[in-house]
Amino acid sequence: MNTIDQNLAEDILKKAKTYGATDGDVVFAEGDTASVRVRQSAIETLSKAREKRLGLRVFVGKRSAVSSTSDLSSDALDRFIQDTCTLAKAVVEDPDSGLPDADAMAQDLPDLGLHDDSECTMDDHIDQVTRCEAMIFPFDDRITNSEGAEFNSGKGRSLYANSRGFFGEYNSSSYSLSVSPIASENGKMQRDSWYTVHRRFAELETPEAVGNEAARRAIRRLGAQKVKTQSAPIIFDPEAAGSLLGILSGAVSGSALYRDASYLKDKLGEKIAPDWMTIYDDGRIPGGLGSRPYDGEGLPTRRNTVVDKGVLTSYLLDTYSARKLKLTSTGNASRGIGSGPSVGSTNFYAVAGTHTPEEIIQSVTQGFYVTDMMGFGVNMVTGDFSRGAVGMWIENGELTYAVDEVTIAGNLRDMFLNIEMLGNDLVFRGSVSCPTMKISEMMIAGE
Amino acid sequence: MTDNNALLQQFGVSEREIDQAIGLVKIPEVDDADLYFEHSISDSVSMEEGIVKKASKHISQGVGVRATAGEKTGYAYTDEITLDQMRIAAKTAKYIARSPGDGTAVATSARTPVARSLYPVNTPATEIATKEKVDLLQKIDAIARGYDPRIKNVMASFATENKMVMVASSEGWVVGDVQPLSRLQVTCIAEDGGVRQMGSFGGGGRSEFSFFFEETRFEHYAKEAARQSIVALNAVPAPAGTMDVVLGPGWPGILLHEAIGHGLEADFNRKKTSTFTDRIGQKVASPLCTVVDDGTIPWRRGSLNMDDEGTPTGRTVLIEDGILRGYITDRLNARLMGIPLTGNGRRESFMSMPMPRMTNTFMLAGESDPEDIIRSVKHGLYAVSFGGGQVDITNGMFVFSASEAYLIEDGKVTTPVKDATLIGNGPEVLTRVSMVGNDLRLDEGIGTCGKDGQSVPVGVGLPTIKVDGMTVGGTDQA
Known part of the structure; x- marks a missing residue:
């Protein structure tokens, strides 16, 4: 057996019942991936693969276990099902475990335009990376080296079935192109990168545009210096702002909340952001990188309003965390092949503001325009935030010299309340998106 | 085998x-x-x-x-x-x-x-x-x-x-x-x-x-x-700014992994994208510092009998008495650079290509008594446990985040402080190591290193060390 279809998925669930399972679900994914990297105009790596993987979760009453395999031969499959049931019997009962109710399952499965049928050959891959990397050296004499340009493509099918009668499957694809130029001046090197990612090949930014933007970003970092330790306004460019918003998406995740591991525990209905700010998690944006027609438990995805005019209005929940918190699932179960459901955001974004990025920069006399952050200095339990940052120093409303080797720190609770301006430059570049963001004050540690 | x-x-x-x-x-x-x-x-x-x-x-x-x-x-x-x-x-x-x-x-x-x-x-x-x-x-x-x-x-x-x-x-x-x-x-x-x-x-x-x-x-x-x-x-807000930092033994060796280790992986040096490129033989640390990568320590998380290209692992001296000595290699980069194979060609799984990766990376013990090291600091930070770290190997900037740290006041460890990121520059930070303790310890066996999307288990180790002047990213301006 080389693949799994609806019949086989249902057979697996039936078989599990003969080994003692009372419920179960099956996830299966298969697909082809290809990748080409070119560096200094020569192909550096080329790789290609076809993969498939089956995941099974079984419940024996209130006990459950998860397992996964790539061996779909019928003997191996039978042993796999039996072993999973044995494993489930070895753990402790969890009163809140179990599949969602049958009547909650997704009924209509919309076509969200997640799949691109067009052919993208190895030569197309090579053409994309070559054209992209070719842009960076002519951009400026100070672009002296490159970590290369890479093009990745993936096409696949995923399937989900459970013993409460749900069956769904869909195809999806993704294409991405990135390049990392290195600029040098006075014996010091700086690297930056740019990328484009989309579900449809034809909708990627052009390789030329990606190459130019990457070169511009690398050149901008030359001559970087530390600044004095001080408290100042911080502006996050859309990439850095997206990273901050991603942290918020983790803090509203039911998985963190029921474990008391989020600083936003018990904050529903409270003001956590300025009263003009709204944040959505929308699983059904056509072609969205985080879109899916149903979640990892077969429930319909939807648009959840997480922050409405500054007030925290919804957490993101799967069935389990919803039961723990005495709420209902928001259709945010995310499901890897090798694990049970956990909460995941879909397309998580802040609604655009009214200011141009230039106006936001002009509003600052002395401050820090952050273009990239480093490290893992976020304590989700307390909200304490401290990360390395690079970017540009702002003086009298203008970007001046490059800054690196400093940290910015604060508490996420204050940081989101102190958002002063949002840009009108919201672009969906990934599954978390945010426009330019200004926070009135944070601590910068440097010299 | x-x-x-x-x-x-x-x-x-x-x-x-x-x-x-x-x-x-x-x-x-x-x-x-x-x-x-x-x-x-x-x-x-x-x-x-x-x-x-x-x-x-x-x-x-x-x-x-x-x-x-x-x-x-x-x-x-x-x-x-x-x-x-x-x-x-x-x-x-x-x-x-x-x-x-x-x-x-x-x-x-x-x-x-x-x-x-x-x-x-x-x-x-x-x-x-x-x-x-x-x-x-x-x-x-x-x-x-x-x-x-x-x-x-x-x-x-x-x-x-x-x-x-x-x-x-x-x-x-x-x-x-x-x-x-x-x-x-x-x-x-x-x-x-x-x-x-x-x-x-x-x-x-x-x-x-x-x-x-x-x-x-x-x-x-x-x-x-x-x-x-x-x-x-009971932690108070961490200080912000530059101060003397004492790192405790063991897991704080993540400093070496980020500040030095990644920059000495041969692929970056062959491509001349590392801040350590062409610096073999140069002084990159204080003479108190000798740093090795050793994949041959029994039972360790970062150890291997052979790397994922079949090369026996070894012990590679990266820095000897402050002088940069060597890179860690896989077959491709050793061949292209004409340097020895060190047994560091590793991969996450059959789904990934091998690359030069660290095994167990640590600094050898020095001679100072750890208590003397703390006593020598008037105003600083004593950091004993860390979360993750990250490095930009091109400009050398690295960060690592302290999850358990204390103020040092007049030579004594005092109040615990909240999480703070420490930031520095790879080729420069070890030049400011002014004391190295006699208490080398390897970590407990929890490290996972990510590079180019591939995760592999690694180890780190460190004796207590004192770094003169490092930027601490807290919120409390002293």
Whole structure:
């Protein structure tokens, strides 16, 4: 057996019942991936693969276990099902475990335009990376080296079935192109990168545009210096702002909340952001990188309003965390092949503001325009935030010299309340998106 | 090392099939080719709220086919180990050589095994009954909660893997290894008067399940996680700015991993993208600093009998008395740079290409008494436990985040401070090491290193050291 279809998925669930399972679900994914990297105009790596993987979760009453395999031969499959049931019997009962109710399952499965049928050959891959990397050296004499340009493509099918009668499957694809130029001046090197990612090949930014933007970003970092330790306004460019918003998406995740591991525990209905700010998690944006027609438990995805005019209005929940918190699932179960459901955001974004990025920069006399952050200095339990940052120093409303080797720190609770301006430059570049963001004050540690 | 016949049987291939598959990819235009066979079984159990509620098991098997020609690498993999599938993969791998032809079969023979066995496990932890793991986690729950009534939740997990690998090279040899790996992790949440805090501790290695019961390790992990969460309840905002920093022994060695280690991986230096490029023989640290990467320490999480290209691991001196001595290499970069193979060619799985990666990276002990080191600081930070770190190898900037740290005031360790990121520059930070303790310790066995999307287990180690002037990213401006 080389693949799994609806019949086989249902057979697996039936078989599990003969080994003692009372419920179960099956996830299966298969697909082809290809990748080409070119560096200094020569192909550096080329790789290609076809993969498939089956995941099974079984419940024996209130006990459950998860397992996964790539061996779909019928003997191996039978042993796999039996072993999973044995494993489930070895753990402790969890009163809140179990599949969602049958009547909650997704009924209509919309076509969200997640799949691109067009052919993208190895030569197309090579053409994309070559054209992209070719842009960076002519951009400026100070672009002296490159970590290369890479093009990745993936096409696949995923399937989900459970013993409460749900069956769904869909195809999806993704294409991405990135390049990392290195600029040098006075014996010091700086690297930056740019990328484009989309579900449809034809909708990627052009390789030329990606190459130019990457070169511009690398050149901008030359001559970087530390600044004095001080408290100042911080502006996050859309990439850095997206990273901050991603942290918020983790803090509203039911998985963190029921474990008391989020600083936003018990904050529903409270003001956590300025009263003009709204944040959505929308699983059904056509072609969205985080879109899916149903979640990892077969429930319909939807648009959840997480922050409405500054007030925290919804957490993101799967069935389990919803039961723990005495709420209902928001259709945010995310499901890897090798694990049970956990909460995941879909397309998580802040609604655009009214200011141009230039106006936001002009509003600052002395401050820090952050273009990239480093490290893992976020304590989700307390909200304490401290990360390395690079970017540009702002003086009298203008970007001046490059800054690196400093940290910015604060508490996420204050940081989101102190958002002063949002840009009108919201672009969906990934599954978390945010426009330019200004926070009135944070601590910068440097010299 | 491992009997090749047992491995061939495990992977269901014959020597003849391997010879043929290598022959398909080793055409004249290809400099080096290999097949990497991997079979792994992994399982985990986890507990929270006093209930061991999750158990999982995963089986994965496949073969990766690689061809390198000049600086180019072609790679393909398949989860079906058959000659047909290897033929398809070989076709992709040698696409880089732009030649359609097949080579002739290469006769391989078992390479003389390396005369060592760094992790001779009789019963892999994957074969221990789930019930024993469940019992262990429940004991941990009781110990952690018993430590202090303010402990409100305990999360613990035990994860183990047993990996069989076999490498067949176009040089005509086949060599294999069996690599066990286990890790036990405990996280506690403490709450007092509306303040909530977290503490984590864990350990492991390429060891048997009994490892966690020796020297009452599991109790130690539970108590340490509990203690850290309780200490953090009283933490004050961390200072912001430049000050003297004392790093405690063991896991703070993550400093070396980020500040030095990544920048000395040969691929970055061949491409001249590392800030350490062309600096061999130069002074990059104070004369007190000698740093090594050593993949040969028995039972350690970062150790391997052979790397994932079949090269025996070794001990590489990276910095000797402050002078930069060497890079860590894989086959491709050693060949292209004309420098020694150090046994650092590693990969996450058969789905990934090998790259130069660290094993166990640490600084050798110095002569100072750790207490004298602390006493020498008037105003500074004493950091003993860390979360993750990251580096930009091109400009040398690195960060790592302290999860347990204290102020040093007038030579004494005083108040605990909240999480803060420490930031510095790789080639420069070790030049400001002014004291090195006599208390070298390796970490407990929890490190995972990410590079280019691939995760591999690693170790770090450090004696207590003093760094004169480092930027601490707190919120409290002194």
